[in-house]
Amino acid sequence: MRNPRLYPLLATIAIFIIAYAICYLQFPYILSTRVAGNLLTDNAYLGIVAVGMTIVILSGGIDLSVGSVIAFSGVFIAVMLRDSGLHPLAVFALLLVITTAFGAAMGWLIYRLAMPAFIVTLAGMFLVRGVAYMMSIDSIPIDHPFFTSLQRVYWLMPGKGRLTLIGVVMLLAFVVGHIIAHRTRFGANVFALGGGEQTARLMGSRVGRTTVMIYAFSGLMAGLGGIVFALYTGSGYPLATVGTELTAIATVVIGGTLLTGGAGYVFGTLFGVLTMGLIQTYIVFDGTLSSWWTRIAIGVLLLAFIVLQKGLLRLTTARSAA
Amino acid sequence: MPAAVKRILPQLITLLGVMVLVSLVFPDFLSIDYSDGRLVGPVIDVLKRGAPVALLAVGMTLVVATGGIDLSVGTLMAITGAVAAAAIVAGHGLVLAIVLALAAGLCAGGFSGFLVAVVGIQPIVATLILMISGRGIAQLITEGRILTFNMPGFAFLGSGTLLGVPVPVWIWLAVTALAIVIVRRTALGLLIESVGINRRASALAGVNARVILIAVYMASGLCAALAGIITTADIRGADANNAGLWLELDAILATVLGGNSLRGGRFSISAAVIGALIIQTINTGILLAGFPSEYNLVIKAVLVILILVVQSPSLAGDLKRLGSQLSRRAPRRSAKAAPQRSDR
Amino acid sequence: MLLALQSLTKTFVGMKALDEVDFELASGEVHALLGENGAGKSTLIKCLTGVYRRDAGSILLDGRDISPDSTSRAQALGIGTVYQEVNLLPNLTVAQNLTFGHEPRRFGIISPRAQRRRAAQMLEGYGLDIDLDRDLGSYSVAVQQLVAIARAVELSGRVLILDEPTASLDDREVQMLFAVVRRLRDRGLGIIFVSHFLDQVYALCDRITVLRNGCRIVTERSDSLDRVRLIEHMLGRELAAQEESEKRHRRSAPLAGEPLLSFAGVGRRGFVEPFDLEVQRGEVIGMSGLLGSGRTETAELMFGIRRMHSGTVSDAEGDLRLNNPRDAIAAGFGFAPEDRKTDGIIADLSIRDNIVLAMQARRGWLRRVPRAEQKRLAADYIERLDIRTSGPEKAVGELSGGNQQKVVLARWLAMNPRFLVLDEPTRGIDVGAHAEILQLVRELTARGMAVLVISSELDELIAVSDRVIVLRDRRQVARLSGSDITLENVVHAIAASDEHREVSA
Amino acid sequence: ETVGFSQIGSESGWRAAETTITRQQAEKRGIDLRFSDAQQRQENQIAALRSFVAQGVDAILLAPVVSTGWDNILMEARDAEIPVVLLDRRIDAPDDLYMTAVGADSVHEGEVAGGWLVDEVGDRQCNVVELQGTTGSSVAIERKQGFENAIADHPNISIIRSQTGDFTRSGGKEVMESFLQAENGGRNICALFSHNDDMAVGAIQAIKEAGLNPGEDILTVSIDGVPDYFRAMANGDANATVELTPNMAGPAFDALQAWWQDGTLPPKFIQTPSTLYTQADDPEGEYQRRKDLGY
Ligand SMILES: Nc1ncnc2c1ncn2[C@@H]1O[C@H](COP(=O)(O)OP(=O)(O)OP(=O)(O)O)[C@@H](O)[C@H]1O
Ligand SMILES: Nc1ncnc2c1ncn2[C@@H]1O[C@H](COP(=O)(O)OP(=O)(O)OP(=O)(O)O)[C@@H](O)[C@H]1O
Ligand SMILES: [Mg+2]
Numbered sequence A: 001m002r003n004p005r006l007y008p009l010l011a012t013i014a015i016f017i018i019a020y021a022i023c024y025l026q027f028p029y030i031l032s033t034r035v036a037g038n039l040l041t042d043n044a045y046l047g048i049v050a051v052g053m054t055i056v057i058l059s060g061g062i063d064l065s066v067g068s069v070i071a072f073s074g075v076f077i078a079v080m081l082r083d084s085g086l087h088p089l090a091v092f093a094l095l096l097v098i099t100t101a102f103g104a105a106m107g108w109l110i111y112r113l114a115m116p117a118f119i120v121t122l123a124g125m126f127l128v129r130g131v132a133y134m135m136s137i138d139s140i141p142i143d144h145p146f147f148t149s150l151q152r153v154y155w156l157m158p159g160k161g162r163l164t165l166i167g168v169v170m171l172l173a174f175v176v177g178h179i180i181a182h183r184t185r186f187g188a189n190v191f192a193l194g195g196g197e198q199t200a201r202l203m204g205s206r207v208g209r210t211t212v213m214i215y216a217f218s219g220l221m222a223g224l225g226g227i228v229f230a231l232y233t234g235s236g237y238p239l240a241t242v243g244t245e246l247t248a249i250a251t252v253v254i255g256g257t258l259l260t261g262g263a264g265y266v267f268g269t270l271f272g273v274l275t276m277g278l279i280q281t282y283i284v285f286d287g288t289l290s291s292w293w294t295r296i297a298i299g300v301l302l303l304a305f306i307v308l309q310k311g312l313l314r315l316t317t318a319r320s321a322a
Numbered sequence B: 001m002p003a004a005v006k007r008i009l010p011q012l013i014t015l016l017g018v019m020v021l022v023s024l025v026f027p028d029f030l031s032i033d034y035s036d037g038r039l040v041g042p043v044i045d046v047l048k049r050g051a052p053v054a055l056l057a058v059g060m061t062l063v064v065a066t067g068g069i070d071l072s073v074g075t076l077m078a079i080t081g082a083v084a085a086a087a088i089v090a091g092h093g094l095v096l097a098i099v100l101a102l103a104a105g106l107c108a109g110g111f112s113g114f115l116v117a118v119v120g121i122q123p124i125v126a127t128l129i130l131m132i133s134g135r136g137i138a139q140l141i142t143e144g145r146i147l148t149f150n151m152p153g154f155a156f157l158g159s160g161t162l163l164g165v166p167v168p169v170w171i172w173l174a175v176t177a178l179a180i181v182i183v184r185r186t187a188l189g190l191l192i193e194s195v196g197i198n199r200r201a202s203a204l205a206g207v208n209a210r211v212i213l214i215a216v217y218m219a220s221g222l223c224a225a226l227a228g229i230i231t232t233a234d235i236r237g238a239d240a241n242n243a244g245l246w247l248e249l250d251a252i253l254a255t256v257l258g259g260n261s262l263r264g265g266r267f268s269i270s271a272a273v274i275g276a277l278i279i280q281t282i283n284t285g286i287l288l289a290g291f292p293s294e295y296n297l298v299i300k301a302v303l304v305i306l307i308l309v310v311q312s313p314s315l316a317g318d319l320k321r322l323g324s325q326l327s328r329r330a331p332r333r334s335a336k337a338a339p340q341r342s343d344r
Numbered sequence C: 001m002l003l004a005l006q007s008l009t010k011t012f013v014g015m016k017a018l019d020e021v022d023f024e025l026a027s028g029e030v031h032a033l034l035g036e037n038g039a040g041k042s043t044l045i046k047c048l049t050g051v052y053r054r055d056a057g058s059i060l061l062d063g064r065d066i067s068p069d070s071t072s073r074a075q076a077l078g079i080g081t082v083y084q085e086v087n088l089l090p091n092l093t094v095a096q097n098l099t100f101g102h103e104p105r106r107f108g109i110i111s112p113r114a115q116r117r118r119a120a121q122m123l124e125g126y127g128l129d130i131d132l133d134r135d136l137g138s139y140s141v142a143v144q145q146l147v148a149i150a151r152a153v154e155l156s157g158r159v160l161i162l163d164e165p166t167a168s169l170d171d172r173e174v175q176m177l178f179a180v181v182r183r184l185r186d187r188g189l190g191i192i193f194v195s196h197f198l199d200q201v202y203a204l205c206d207r208i209t210v211l212r213n214g215c216r217i218v219t220e221r222s223d224s225l226d227r228v229r230l231i232e233h234m235l236g237r238e239l240a241a242q243e244e245s246e247k248r249h250r251r252s253a254p255l256a257g258e259p260l261l262s263f264a265g266v267g268r269r270g271f272v273e274p275f276d277l278e279v280q281r282g283e284v285i286g287m288s289g290l291l292g293s294g295r296t297e298t299a300e301l302m303f304g305i306r307r308m309h310s311g312t313v314s315d316a317e318g319d320l321r322l323n324n325p326r327d328a329i330a331a332g333f334g335f336a337p338e339d340r341k342t343d344g345i346i347a348d349l350s351i352r353d354n355i356v357l358a359m360q361a362r363r364g365w366l367r368r369v370p371r372a373e374q375k376r377l378a379a380d381y382i383e384r385l386d387i388r389t390s391g392p393e394k395a396v397g398e399l400s401g402g403n404q405q406k407v408v409l410a411r412w413l414a415m416n417p418r419f420l421v422l423d424e425p426t427r428g429i430d431v432g433a434h435a436e437i438l439q440l441v442r443e444l445t446a447r448g449m450a451v452l453v454i455s456s457e458l459d460e461l462i463a464v465s466d467r468v469i470v471l472r473d474r475r476q477v478a479r480l481s482g483s484d485i486t487l488e489n490v491v492h493a494i495a496a497s498d499e500h501r502e503v504s505a
Numbered sequence D: 001e002t003v004g005f006s007q008i009g010s011e012s013g014w015r016a017a018e019t020t021i022t023r024q025q026a027e028k029r030g031i032d033l034r035f036s037d038a039q040q041r042q043e044n045q046i047a048a049l050r051s052f053v054a055q056g057v058d059a060i061l062l063a064p065v066v067s068t069g070w071d072n073i074l075m076e077a078r079d080a081e082i083p084v085v086l087l088d089r090r091i092d093a094p095d096d097l098y099m100t101a102v103g104a105d106s107v108h109e110g111e112v113a114g115g116w117l118v119d120e121v122g123d124r125q126c127n128v129v130e131l132q133g134t135t136g137s138s139v140a141i142e143r144k145q146g147f148e149n150a151i152a153d154h155p156n157i158s159i160i161r162s163q164t165g166d167f168t169r170s171g172g173k174e175v176m177e178s179f180l181q182a183e184n185g186g187r188n189i190c191a192l193f194s195h196n197d198d199m200a201v202g203a204i205q206a207i208k209e210a211g212l213n214p215g216e217d218i219l220t221v222s223i224d225g226v227p228d229y230f231r232a233m234a235n236g237d238a239n240a241t242v243e244l245t246p247n248m249a250g251p252a253f254d255a256l257q258a259w260w261q262d263g264t265l266p267p268k269f270i271q272t273p274s275t276l277y278t279q280a281d282d283p284e285g286e287y288q289r290r291k292d293l294g295y
């Protein structure tokens, strides 16, 4: 491979394939389309949010509010469908407008106050979950006919696996995210910001505008992730997806994106998400781990992935330098 | 005004402001009684309840000064608390229990530091790993239940009083003072700052960046261990599932409210500790005010955002510029420092 | 007038960087902006392009008032700029850097192929043979500098601003740059050129404006302003003493006897070919070569920044282990790196802290350098190196480029090493300080210190060195000493192809 | 037979005991239990259920973290003809989607607790402070509801302060401290109602440290029946608790085995008893009986 930029991505993919192979040796059933379909469906909301998170992290920022935004979205959809009589599509549109605006507002604060994104989005995280509580502290089922029919859309793959609508939405989100990050001027500005705000500014990048757009995009993706999550669970619950932001960050990092910004690939994140999903699936298939061993196993496997990736990278860069 | 005071002035003012605000919704906030040889009152509660976050903030400030972040501290509280409780339940003495807990904190911090400094994993991720799996380790020690113990000596660390003041307050005061002395009376502060601002240039100047990095994470682990001991002693039991849950976020928040930049560099421990007190004042204020609990998060978030806006340096710059524009109307052109965009 | 600045004023906390400066740029001229380190040149440029918000004054382009409030605005107005520190993005590819902000697009989607083609066009005429798809950061400062220039040239419809563009270029690149600049001038652009190399200024520029302490001193045609008067304008004092010291060419034989250090077969695969070098006490070794010939790499190997794969280093006492910079420092080495921004300064720390840093690191964290001692050192070096600052507590990042370089030098001088490696020590340093630094190097060697100087400025190298080593393709190809050190010989050795190996002694 | 068990997590000692007992029950009956811990996340539970379905287990035990959002996955299980038994909490779904639910009625628990207080104070004026569970959790909402039902007809009893203690011991202690501060050093408080025992244990410590006598100056009533609370009762520091048995798996396995044997369908809701324990019910003995159950 000529371009060293691709190494982290390739390392991620290689490790995912190796891991899948190892799981397959132990539980052959893991290679069925059923499990593969589940992997996409179960991680759809995470993947969508992770696309937004990738863009944010590429710019050198971070967005801790996404987990709360998902929960808020669910509650919002549930409450609106219950109380307002609007069509679900109208509710979705309204929701996306709200979450995008919320993201934009955070971006504006980050830029205008020159505050670290970590803190502004942390406050945002409290705020949005708080608002979700205020709308309803109870969990609310969603049973609009259009909504439930959306939930049941899937294509049956050979081997009885289901490729669900939300799984497809996630894959589309990755395609769109890839184009935005790697093929648009906005994307170039994101990378520039990640490379250094000062420098980006001197090169003529409009930092303020870019920052606002980045967090708006993340808000949009979190809103979309919220819709997908609502479809997935069919309910709205203010306590849902606590800590999802950390999982999303972990997937982005496993996907080979540098947390310091400026380097990475959106498609790497897809493999990060799948890797996380694989870890979960493996643990469920195993079925013997107690609560605490589950946690320890997740941590250890994460560490193993990251260290392996580091090692692989070092090996390849050393080889290419020689 | 001495530089040290000037540095923490914004935080002090904010703290005062928050206290005034709380006094508005709960007029008795500032009242302090003396009964049974100890001081009681909401302010004392703030000082005492603020102990864990204040302690975490001390360690977090050092980590943040190197440009890192430590997400594992909340989990470390659970681990160290579990270690202490398990030691006590197993019949070991007070001293051994404390020593084991502190050692566990040091080891765990050393592990994070190793991942960051030697393996080269980014701090958020390195400590995230411990944050996730560490709680499993703590649960492993307690087997998922609350490990209750009965040892008045240990409980004293959490709920005792000394000279009328709760022991946790003494502990965080002492640790803060000690940390400040260590970093400012030696060259450690300078070395930490230089590594945080430019690790490569520091290494080229001969600074042992690796050792410094590992050391700050160990310090953070140690602070977390103390916080864990206090929380465990306070409820006389190790609650592996809940001890320190999400406190790392409060600690980071405190550090930032203390005016420390998450990008690393210049830091102030005392300001971070005041930041912790600000957060605790808000928390206690919410409890005292008696709003329904579903409002807790919104109130906290709004206050935090408000404080961030008020403390924002660029906002101060804008105000100054506004002022100088006004005064420019006056005949003599006053060329007051107009902060440039570049110092963002 | 193409561009006119009228009574531009800019104040930083506690100091006036620009004081009612007037400046005019005609179309079709190259206008040099000169002055000592910290005179305000870069500040003027940054006010002009909207990086800094000016306090007062107006900026007219074609007689119309423009007030660029951001660099993107300035670019849109046709003002292209190369800032003093290379300001490109190391994490983007060369092609992305070149086309940043005006990538060729179809339906809003960037086409990488067109992007590459456009980038290749932009780089034509600079003699660079580089992979456009690689990260810019993987190239040397000089390459980055050329890329930055190519980018600015492309962006400048009306005005091109070059702030010390030649600081890290060698002769060949400089000539290429000049050819490009002249072409643009003939097309009617106005060009602002900042440099401390007066030869280049006289070779290229039509008019000269001198700044001193934020005030404009003079603007004159370059053919009517002679060199001595120019320098006097810059320094604000008579030159006599200065010239004296320039002339005093000391090339006494280095103190003979046991070598201070000997490097034997030191090398690293794919990095630096094994080489031998004996360093004598009190000598100045110059290291010369083209861009990318491996000079910096050699220095990094010597200082333990990269581990060597072969060879030994020894002094009178025996072998030295140089696994990292700390080992090297313990062995009495010092190293002032080429890229001061990333490898040298700790931007947010004060001048005092930066100067004592290496010393403190060597003493260990427990034994703090006493405060009084720190203050004395800082005051001492601010005075000796003439660091322009409002005080020792100013953050180094706020100093002008040349003054930052001096702080890095001071850090190592304070260590009093026995072997000091200076990689491009005079980059971005003004005439006055330039002479002072060379003078300092001589004083140091007189006290027994050995110095290795890497410099692209051959005149300087020849003036100061007792011995010159020439590198090509990461290999030592020539060593010159004594009277062999002449411009001609050095240039010959640098340029010679492999048949001319006999030059090497 | 293979049974998949999707547990919420291990957020409390009670939960840990439920897990322990479920494992014990499975072992006793020779059932191969596939355990999956969801770390308090519904999405993990759904994913685990999908995996169970994919693996083709014979039955699924589900302790749902939240009451809504199960329709789809339960339908998948039904399509695969895998019976699902809900443990400990009920859900908001058509009841043909699961076989049965084993659990206590949280509203009823609150009512029992409230009823005890009503009997205890008689006509005395009584100000109650309430420690809520995690905001938004159905248990907290329902226990609060039940308690309020019980005191609704007794104007002499009123809840004067109510805050969340997150079901944790330290939360209970911290919130109780602020209650004491806010209510005149606790002198205005006549009783404490806590949504679980862990918080109550913390609150009891706070009351003691404030120089008051829990169990006398402030009556305490709580729900769950964990060992530490029984010990507090034995010491006279606490007054009453409503037990929530952690043995949900026993009845669940009974129902499953009956169904496997001859296809008998159990009732849709198997309610476990919500027994009230007071100081008169040999708390020390209850403590001894429970202390090794993994709480
Ligand atoms: N961001 C800043 N904050 C405070 N002071 C500054 C800042 N930038 C520049 N200065 C000060 O303004 C003065 C002018 O600096 P400037 O960079 O314009 O000098 P220069 O002429 O470009 O020098 P050099 O030749 O060394 O590049 C210097 O004294 C410097 O210390
Ligand atoms: N003209 C060029 N074309 C392609 N690559 C180059 C060119 N110049 C430098 N490089 C690359 O830049 C890298 C860094 O070179 P290095 O900094 O060692 O050179 P140097 O001799 O120290 O020169 P200088 O210090 O003047 O930049 C080299 O590995 C080389 O591959
Ligand atoms: Mg300059």
Ligand SMILES: [Mg+2]
Binding pocket: C295, C296, C297, C338, C423
């Ligand atoms: Mg070089």
